[in-house]
Amino acid sequence: MPSGPRQHGPKWARKRIIIPAAVLTLFVGVGIGAAGGGEAEKTSADAKPGPTVTVTESAAAAKPAKDESKPAPTVTVTKTVKPKEKAKPAEPPAEEASAGEVVFKVWGSAPNGVDINYGSDSDSRSGKGLPFEKTLKLDDGALYYHVNAQLMGGGDINCSVTIDGETKKAHASGDYNICMAQANGGLLGGWD
Template identity: 55%
Template sequence: MSQQYPQPGPGGPQQPGWGAPQPQYPQQPGWGGPPPPPKKTPVGMIVGLGCLGVFVLFVILGAIGAMVGGDSSSTSKGTTVGTDDDKGTEAEKKDDAPAADPEPSKTPKSEKTEEPKKADKPAKPKKQVVTFKVWGTAPDGVLGPLDITYGSDSDSRSGTWKNGKFTATLPLDDEALYYTVMAQLQGSGDINCSVTVDGHTEKAHASGDYNICHAQANAGLLGGWD
């Protein structure tokens, strides 16, 4: 069984929510109407300005790089560094290039190089000597054979007469005052004697009895012998 509700009569009070018009209330601020739309930011303008700034920045950096590159190139005096490919190309060119003929030897191989001659050693000067001589006829006497002495003022020696002659030598002493030779006969005979110093010769003669043959070369005051 359905429940029946009383219907409002005309002129009777209407209950809210039942087909009656809603009461009108004054509109409060902030209620009801939609809020005003926010102002739109010019996104395109910002993007355009950003792109322009980036472009200007690249232009400035490019100009600075060009200036720095120009300075470095002027400093290096145009020196360029080749790449690995360039180096490889140069190496191939060197390998392909024909090898240069070595410089021909100036001296033919068949000719033997002469060995440098050893410098001739200067001949040592011959040591000068003094020569003493006695020759002639001198028979032995009561005191024996011919008596001979020879030498210098600082060196006196005795000689021996044999087979009618006598010869002896001594090294030349530049400090010697004289060189001499003496031969005395023993009762008879005839003899000659000589002394030779530095190419200079002094001679003497003796004959008979006990005479003496005496030859002497004296050192000169200004050099030489007399």
């Protein structure tokens, strides 16, 4: 038997270092994933996940390795970028209806157009284009005043009817949905 110094240690000795390092990396990854997982519960159901950016750097760039024959470990840093919120359509300046007038408004975004109907139970009219605003003389005999705006293939719109300082508002978004606001005549006068 030759009695010289061993050049390489037994293979099991290397495993004593590699296996615990792999297990530690796994637990750190699970911990990071669990910490970020709470944020997903706070987002709305229809929100799209943000993009993930992965940066890979060689550990050798940060600290030279003692043994150049071994490859340097790779460090991966993952950052999640939150998506920007969509801008809500700006509401036009509040214009109160003068006594004896009814104001109909439709505003927002409708790239494919919008079909607008407005008026009372006895007077029906139509209009097009955004922003839309029309004023009619108040008929005390009317049971209700309404505005209906139907999207023509997509968009995000709001609509309102204002009578004597009382405003009824509605909202529609996407495809061929309809925004409908209606002010009803009260039993004891006024508008609900």
